Amino acid sequence: MSVIIPVYNCDRFLGEAIDSVLIQTYQDYEIIVIDDGSTDQTCQVLEPYRNKIQYFYQENQGSAVARNLGIKEARGELIAFLDADDFWLLPEKLGEQVNCFEQQPSLGSVHTGWRIVDEAGDKIIDVEPWGDVPNLNLESWLMYKPVKTSGMMIRQDWLEKVGGFDGELRQSHDVDLVLRLALMGCAAAWWRRVAVGYRRYQGNTTRNTQTQAKCLLKVLDKFFSHRDLPASIQQxxxxxxxxxxxxxxxxxxxxxxxxxxxxxxxxxxxxxxxxxxxxxxxxxxxxxxxxxxxxxxxxxxxxxxxxxxxxxxx
Incomplete structure (x- = not known):
């Protein structure tokens, strides 16, 4: 199991993210931190964790490129992602997702719900997407896009098949990834628990509304340009x-x-x-x-x- 944490100028939250991995009941993992050109105190925050993580630095290229570097360096058969300003709520999160793969060997990815929290980490609302989207397939990914990167766990071989994240997308590359995976036949399922704390605060990347809109529409343009889409999807x-x-x-x-x-x-x-x-x-x-x-x-x-x-x- 490999846990990939991209970080860019997120020193005030990074320690909490790493700690939420270290308390997991499932302990057969490696933590890979990709520093995407941070200019804050990220290195100082990481110093106490040096013997518990693998650290890689790159010039700032965006979180998609950072995650791809993490995938390249990963040794695990399963890959989990965690954004530096998010954290895992449940210590059994990794173990239960691994259990889903063991019970259903055909699965390529397992996803969780998330809790929107404020800057201090206090609860705003729990999001349980399986209520509206019980089945994760190409149609539901496309229509509802119920994806949160920090709740994803994906088989390494599937990430290799699709070529990882699209490094040209500064945002919405998680939506692009699940669409490409589903189009190739990657089976996905829920672990139906709210397992991720997702921060809503002034300054996190999804607040860049113009970039987000541009990237999301680019994802749709890219998807619908495929010539081999099933007729039902084209419609x-x-x-x-x-x-x-x-x-x-x-x-x-x-x-x-x-x-x-x-x-x-x-x-x-x-x-x-x-x-x-x-x-x-x-x-x-x-x-x-x-x-x-x-x-x-x-x-x-x-x-x-x-x-x-x-x-x-x-």
């Missing part, structure tokens, strides 16, 4: 693009980028299965749903009174 393209654009629009709204919100909602009109009035109603319902899922409040009056929203309607 999902409009539905997937519509749903993804509305989610991106909601995320832009949540971050306060109302012009970008309107831009992505307007793009969703190209793929909507509804008349325009029905589409606008669906936008509101989707915004409500996404807000509830993330335990965020949504002021419908504020939303619909925005000039950017009004311009979409008239």
């Amino acid at each position: 999902m393209e409009s539905q997937v693009r519509y749903h993804t654009l509305v989610w991106i629009a909601w995320y832009q709204y949540y971050q306060g980028f109302y012009g970008e919100m309107a831009r992505f909602l307007k793009r969703s009109l190209e793929y909507t299965p509804y008349y325009k009035v029905e589409t606008i109603s669906d936008w509101v319902e989707q915004f409500k749903k996404f807000s509830v899922q993330n335990r965020l409040s949504l002021d419908i009056c504020l939303l619909t009174d925005l000039p950017e929203w009004q311009q979409l309607i008239f």
Whole structure:
């Protein structure tokens, strides 16, 4: 078992991430830390762990490239990933995922739920994706994208088959990876426990909303450009693009980028299965749903009174 932790200027959280690995009941593992060109106190934080980790340094190239270096150096048959600002909640996390592979040898990957926490690590909400997405297959990965990198455990040979992460993607490379794995026939399953603490705070990479949106749409462009997609998957393209654009629009709204919100909602009109009035109603319902899922409040009056929203309607 190899645990790969990429880190870039995350010294204040890194120790907690490593400690959450060291307390695992399953002890047959190696910890590989890939320093992606950090300029903070990362090296000093790692000093007490030097005899417990393998450390590699690279010039800053992004977490996808860092994870690929970790995969290259890994000796384990199974690979688990942990972001430096996340942590594992349960000491049995590794052991139970390994047990899933042993019970189902055909599995290529096993995934967990996650807890969204604040900067201090206090609970905001637990996310149990299997409630809406009980089966992990190409259709569900594509439609719902229920992936959290720090909850993934994947067979090394499957990572080699697909060539690892796409190093050109600064974000959403986990979505790209699971889509490519599923397209090649990699079987995936849930370990149905909330096992990861995922921090929501100002400064983590997923807060870069513009990059995230660009990369996620690039992942879809890349995926639907495959010439050998099953006909049933090809027929999902409009539905997937519509749903993804509305989610991106909601995320832009949540971050306060109302012009970008309107831009992505307007793009969703190209793929909507509804008349325009029905589409606008669906936008509101989707915004409500996404807000509830993330335990965020949504002021419908504020939303619909925005000039950017009004311009979409008239």
